[in-house]
Amino acid sequence: AQSVAQPEDQVNVAEGNPLTVKCTYSVSGNPYLFWYVQYPNRGLQFLLKYITGDNLVKGSYGFEAEFNKSQTSFHLKKPSALVSDSALYFCAVRASPLKAAGNKLTFGGGTRVLVKP
Amino acid sequence: DTGVSQNPRHKITKRGQNVTFRCDPISEHNRLYWYRQTLGQGPEFLTYFQNEAQLEKSRLLSDRFSAERPKGSFSTLEIQRTEQGDSAMYLCASSHPGSAGSPLHFGNGTRLTVT
Numbered sequence: 001a002q003s004v005a006q007p008e009d010q011v012n013v014a015e016g017n018p019l020t021v022k023c024t025y026s027v028s029g030n031p032y033l034f035w036y037v038q039y040p041n042r043g044l045q046f047l048l049k050y051i052t053g054d055n056l057v058k059g060s061y062g063f064e065a066e067f068n069k070s071q072t073s074f075h076l077k078k079p080s081a082l083v084s085d086s087a088l089y090f091c092a093v094r095a096s097p098l099k100a101a102g103n104k105l106t107f108g109g110g111t112r113v114l115v116k117p
Numbered sequence: 118d119t120g121v122s123q124n125p126r127h128k129i130t131k132r133g134q135n136v137t138f139r140c141d142p143i144s145e146h147n148r149l150y151w152y153r154q155t156l157g158q159g160p161e162f163l164t165y166f167q168n169e170a171q172l173e174k175s176r177l178l179s180d181r182f183s184a185e186r187p188k189g190s191f192s193t194l195e196i197q198r199t200e201q202g203d204s205a206m207y208l209c210a211s212s213h214p215g216s217a218g219s220p221l222h223f224g225n226g227t228r229l230t231v232t
Contacts, residue, residue: 006159041225041228104173110159
């Protein structure tokens with residue numbers, strides 16, 4: 001079974017400071033990893049993904065994430081946070097298609113980010 | 118790309134009633150997913166279609182839940198004899214057939230309240 005853990009329910013950061021949202025995963029075989037953001041009463045918006053290749057991936061709105069296979073982590077980062085980054089962030093994992101795990105994406109419980117001016 | 122469309126946005130129903138939600142995916146996407154999200158939690162997988170074929174169903178999807186995608190385009194999710202525990206946001210997503218690495222594109226969801 002595949003699973004995702006987001007150990008922090010909430011992250012508070014001052015505007016302009018670096019932002020990190022933690023994620024660890026468990027999956028059989030090679031993982032496909034994703035970050036999504038959710039604003040109130042809205043669906044999830046895709047930010048970035050890791051499939052293969054460079055461990056540092058860049059995504060929308062200045063976000064990036066670093067894949068660490070040995071630590072089974074995929075932390076989301078932003079060098080300088082904005083007040084408008086305040087939202088709910090979800091990490092998700094899917095097993096590689098060679099594994100009998102179907103196509104479903106498994107999400108973590110989410111981390112609320114609050115950026116204060 | 119007009120995005121994934123879900124209707125209605127909100128549904129309030131009394132316990133025991135049946136409800137049906139509709140999802141219109143992005144037109145060229147052949148994969149369609151239903152997820153359920155309760156307050157403060159991450160989305161939980163319910164079911165997945167590739168074209169009109171329902172390929173996977175979660176154990177969360179009890180006998181009271183049924184999903185269809187009859188022509189491989191829009192999908193419906195029906196909940197029969199609703200219970201208060203069914204209150205949640207129901208999210209639909211679609212993805213491009215390119216690869217398993219294709220991201221899911223989510224609609225804005227249908228919020229169900231069972232009184």
